[in-house]
Amino acid sequence: MTVRNIGIIMNGVSGRMGTNQHLIRSILAIRQQGGVTLPDGDVVMPDPILVGRQASKMQALAEKHGLTRWSTDLDACLADPYNEIYFDSQTTAHRADAIKRAIAAGKHIYCEKPTASDLAGSLELARLARQAGVKNGVVQDKLFLPGLLKLKRLVDSGFFGHILSVRMEFGYWVYEGDWQAGQRPSWNYRKEDGGGIIVDMFAHWRYVLGHLFGEVKSVSCLAATHIPRRWDEKGEPYECTADDSAYATFELEGGIIVQANSSWTVRVDRDDLLTVTVDGTEGSAVAGLRECKTQHRVNTPKPVWNPDIPNPFSFREMWETVPDNQTFDNAFKVQWEMFLRHVAADAPFSWDLLEGAKGTQLADLALQSWQERRWIDVPTLSL
Structure with missing residues (x-):
């Protein structure tokens, strides 16, 4: 068994939903359980870097949860090849622009919804991701x-x-x-x-x-x-x-x-x-x-x-x-595990940016x- 670390840029997780559901109950919970097992028996381990506009808030959030990676420089995080996935849970008005930058940097995209403020913006993201050949997914937790x-x-x-x-x-x-x-x-x-x-x-x-x-x-x-x-x-x-x-x-x-x-x-x-x-x-x-x-x-x-x-x-x-x-796990965590398998082992994942655009529509x-x-x-x- 080998363990593959995947750097994840987590932008906007200082908010209530981002902190509780995506950081604590999903990514940190996955780390605590020893990662996500792939079909071949190998393990993928998410390694988050917390990104936001306020340095003091990012540092405090990281230290509270035993993390060392945080930043206020999104472009620097996107330029680092170690970070393979970009995740966005910012407010809707800020989401599309950041996702475009992440697609241009070749990152796989996972994000909250709505993916943009209108249908044209959501469809643009889906087209850009397809043209760039990056894997992409939208949170559909319910x-x-x-x-x-x-x-x-x-x-x-x-x-x-x-x-x-x-x-x-x-x-x-x-x-x-x-x-x-x-x-x-x-x-x-x-x-x-x-x-x-x-x-x-x-x-x-x-x-x-x-x-x-x-x-x-x-x-x-x-x-x-x-x-x-x-x-x-x-x-x-x-x-x-x-x-x-x-x-x-x-x-x-x-x-x-x-x-x-x-x-x-x-x-x-x-x-x-x-x-x-x-x-x-x-x-x-x-x-x-x-x-x-x-x-x-x-x-x-x-x-x-x-x-x-x-x-x-x-x-x-x-x-x-x-x-x-059956035993039911946290809904956000279940979908995070599926997306990590999608990125690391090409496992099926149906809920892409086009599906997200349907919600905006x-x-x-x-x-x-x-x-x-x-x-x-x-x-x-x-x-």
Whole structure:
């Protein structure tokens, strides 16, 4: 067995998601487990270098986690042949330019989504990567959540029969920041900085729907900025220019209808922050981030509408839990391991920059639907 070290430029991992999911729970966890085993038995070991604009922040983050490699000079990191992979989890507005520089330097690309601020920018990245011959991937973490893996298991088994409809509820109340600090960065609520729940979340919904149920054929969306004023990380008030809630309907191939509500202005009264309800001719299911429950047609109750008597049914008790049947690892870590095998051993990896562009496309079309107040067809993307 031989161990191959792969230098990874990690740009923008000082933020909440970058630190927790990509650095600590993915790359550092992979290092602690002894690397990633390749098909031939060899091991690839990720060796990160943390990159950001503030030297003190990068140094502190590196030292906190026992790392020695950090920098504020992205170009120097890109010029070092030891660093084979460039990873980007910066804010959306800064991502595309840095990825272009990394492609020009011959680095393999792995990045968060959305990959760019609009479809043209996302497609440009996909074309540049293909022309340069570099391997590339986009984070699509929700595919590897236990709840959605169980839901995929049900779909593949034919449990639902003919799938009729899907309802997705996502979101939670994000504090305005005046009397209690908000849970999300203030740029999320400024359109000029790449913010907005459509830009943020519809990239997720595109790959979730496509992977589980079928490609999106058309979209109708209404959005809103329900909270017009918030307070930033310094306690200063600012005007919100981006949408904080979106109410969408998608038509999928095969005639499946999807209703998807996404909101940072909703208080949660459901089993999880994300719930996906699927109804089919043979059965139904409700999946959250980790759990999934089902109701087959033979176990379906027969309610009759009668508002004059108390409801005689305990509806939530009439569902069965889908068992784990396996050990589930962190969703981000699972995809990181797959991408490392892709780079080091040419293992298959489906979620490239073109797939990422599909998410940007859906967000763009949803914004257009909102502005024009009409249904928009979703064209097939190709390079």
